[in-house]
Amino acid sequence: MTPNHWRLPLLSRRFIPVWQRNFLVWRKLALPSVLGNLADPVIYLFGLGFGIGMLVPEVGGVSYISFLAAGMVCYSTMNSATFEVLYSSFSRMHVQRTWDAILNAPVSLDDVVFAELMWAASKALLSGAAILLVISLFGLVDSRYVLWVLPLIFLVGLTFGALGLIVTALAPSYDFFMYYFTLFITPMMLVSGVFFPADQLPPFIRAATTLLPLSHAIELARPLLLGRMPEQTIVHLLVLAGYCSVAFWLALALTRRRLLK
Amino acid sequence: MTAPRDSATLSTPSTPPARPSPLLIHGLVKRYDDTEVVRGIDLELRAGECFTLLGPNGAGKTTTLRCALGLTAPSAGSIRLCGEPVPERAREARMRVGIVPQMDNLDPDFTCAENLLVYGRYFGLADAEIKARIPELLAFAGLENKRDARIQSLSGGMKRRLTLARALVNRPELLVLDEPTTGLDPQARHLIWDRLKQLIRGGTTVLLTTHFMDEAERLSDHLAILDNGRVLAGGSPREVIAGHIEPQVVEVFGEWSGHETAAGGGAAAWANAHAAALSDRFEISGETAFCYLHDAAPMLAHLATQPGLRYLHRPANLEDVFLKLTGRDLRD
Numbered sequence: 001m002t003p004n005h006w007r008l009p010l011l012s013r014r015f016i017p018v019w020q021r022n023f024l025v026w027r028k029l030a031l032p033s034v035l036g037n038l039a040d041p042v043i044y045l046f047g048l049g050f051g052i053g054m055l056v057p058e059v060g061g062v063s064y065i066s067f068l069a070a071g072m073v074c075y076s077t078m079n080s081a082t083f084e085v086l087y088s089s090f091s092r093m094h095v096q097r098t099w100d101a102i103l104n105a106p107v108s109l110d111d112v113v114f115a116e117l118m119w120a121a122s123k124a125l126l127s128g129a130a131i132l133l134v135i136s137l138f139g140l141v142d143s144r145y146v147l148w149v150l151p152l153i154f155l156v157g158l159t160f161g162a163l164g165l166i167v168t169a170l171a172p173s174y175d176f177f178m179y180y181f182t183l184f185i186t187p188m189m190l191v192s193g194v195f196f197p198a199d200q201l202p203p204f205i206r207a208a209t210t211l212l213p214l215s216h217a218i219e220l221a222r223p224l225l226l227g228r229m230p231e232q233t234i235v236h237l238l239v240l241a242g243y244c245s246v247a248f249w250l251a252l253a254l255t256r257r258r259l260l261k
Numbered sequence: 262m263t264a265p266r267d268s269a270t271l272s273t274p275s276t277p278p279a280r281p282s283p284l285l286i287h288g289l290v291k292r293y294d295d296t297e298v299v300r301g302i303d304l305e306l307r308a309g310e311c312f313t314l315l316g317p318n319g320a321g322k323t324t325t326l327r328c329a330l331g332l333t334a335p336s337a338g339s340i341r342l343c344g345e346p347v348p349e350r351a352r353e354a355r356m357r358v359g360i361v362p363q364m365d366n367l368d369p370d371f372t373c374a375e376n377l378l379v380y381g382r383y384f385g386l387a388d389a390e391i392k393a394r395i396p397e398l399l400a401f402a403g404l405e406n407k408r409d410a411r412i413q414s415l416s417g418g419m420k421r422r423l424t425l426a427r428a429l430v431n432r433p434e435l436l437v438l439d440e441p442t443t444g445l446d447p448q449a450r451h452l453i454w455d456r457l458k459q460l461i462r463g464g465t466t467v468l469l470t471t472h473f474m475d476e477a478e479r480l481s482d483h484l485a486i487l488d489n490g491r492v493l494a495g496g497s498p499r500e501v502i503a504g505h506i507e508p509q510v511v512e513v514f515g516e517w518s519g520h521e522t523a524a525g526g527g528a529a530a531w532a533n534a535h536a537a538a539l540s541d542r543f544e545i546s547g548e549t550a551f552c553y554l555h556d557a558a559p560m561l562a563h564l565a566t567q568p569g570l571r572y573l574h575r576p577a578n579l580e581d582v583f584l585k586l587t588g589r590d591l592r593d
Contacts, residue, residue: 024375025370098366107383
């Protein structure tokens with residue numbers, strides 16, 4: 001009877017009380033948490049937006065700061081989901097042993113990991129929505145399709161949450177997460193079109209960026225925020241959903257291998 | 262009703278029908294790579310009893326529990342927990358089980374009451390139902406005044422009691438405790454024992470692991486001594502003692518006056534000279550000779566004539582059986 005860690009996820013509604021648990025903790029610290037998550041992208045947005053905006057009058061027909069706004073929405077969403085599943089989930093899994101307690105109740109590991117994913121996406125939605133509100137108040141977006149950005153943010157949160165859960169499943173300690181940021185998150189942020197259009201990159205880098213999930217998120221978010229429907233919407237959505245599903249399956253298998261022994 | 266009555270069944274004394282066993286384990290084996298941690302364990306708990314798994318560190322107690330609860334898949338063997346096959350239907354089985362883990366894993370972000378509420382939700386219980394039960398659970402744990410206290414402000418004993426209360430949130434049929442009193446002071450241990458006895462009186466079946474012999478002797482109806490992944494002895498505490506060891510023990514220690522030699526003249530030297538003739542069996546551990554015997558009178562008479570030696574005469578206990586079966590070597 002060798003357990004097959006690679007079997008497909010078997011989910012139940014029991015993930016809901018686990019999500020609720022995380023929500024209840026967050027609610028106690030909601031205001032500082034939202035402000036904390038907002039500060040970083042807002043500083044980038046206005047710092048770079050006005051600073052570089054003075055040098056670069058227009059990018060693709062819009063002001064630099066409007067161009068950057070879409071990048072910041074995706075960047076903020078990605079960061080929020082990533083931090084949650086790396087540091088916070090790792091604390092709950094490894095340091096506080098919260099997962100052990102939950103697994104002693106009639107909740108399966110599949111449900112716990114799925115709840116962590118849904119919670120990370122929920123927090124990412126809050127972060128993304130907060131920055132969306134800020135850029136809307138500053139008149140940096142065209143309001144025509146802006147509400148479509150909300151479900152997109154949730155999907156981006158799911159995608160980066162699932163990717164981060166792989167790292168968490170493998171992490172021996174908090175220090176390990178530094179590799180993920182320096183080797184994956186930061187380079188991706190630089191070549192995926194957050195700060196400048198990715199199509200001005202050398203062709204071989206450009207080809208590589210089409211494989212990165214963040215660039216697909218931006219290809220969708222930027223036109224929506226500038227009042228246009230994105231091109232090749234289905235392709236971008238499929239890439240994000242594909243990353244999310246495969247990463248979740250992989251993360252779950254690795255977590256089962258780690259904990260169910 | 263005209264159906265013929267079966268007089269044989271009617272005339273039997275009116276004992277209530279035996280409740281099915283809350284935990285049945287048959288031929289359990291657990292391997293990690295090439296190491297067999299559990300090597301063929303059979304266990305059967307009776308409903309309403311307290312059953313103890315005793316064993317040194319690394320004996321396979323916790324692994325056996327993890328398999329029984331469906332937290333890890335066994336390499337071989339069959340398990341039924343509360344009537345459900347495990348691991349296949351472990352989640353359903355755990356609906357009716359309460360678990361007190363070895364390491365405290367209360368939620369540090371919550372108060373005592375919130376810990377109970379959040380945990381009850383994992384069982385699918387409605388908030389109103391859990392909230393109605395919280396005062397009763399806190400009272401059981403002696404934490405009525407700590408309802409809104411943060412976990413960090415609780416003592417070790419309080420945390421343990423809250424963990425016990427948390428395990429009762431679903432009114433379990435079977436309560437499983439992994440070393441429930443390790444690291445607690447005597448007052449806190451006695452309180453936990455008292456609460457466990459209260460639960461057993463109320464009909465809850467209790468399964469615990471420990472390496473405290475007095476805990477096992479005091480609480481359990483049946484016990485199994487485990488070592489190296491096997492059950493070495495099983496039965497009621499009295500049966501295990503009677504079946505595995507001589508009834509009397511004389512521990513001899515101190516100086517053996519007049520017999521000092523270069524090799525030392527303590528109890529060990531005395532034991533090597535006289536213990537074999539006066540006892541059924543003896544062991545020397547450090548500076549103490551443990552003599553096991555059926556009739557202690559000749560040895561006591563002899564010891565009275567040996568100045569310098571001191572001794573302790575006592576009935577054999579579970580610890581003697583445990584040390585006999587698992588050896589005196591340290592387990593790290």
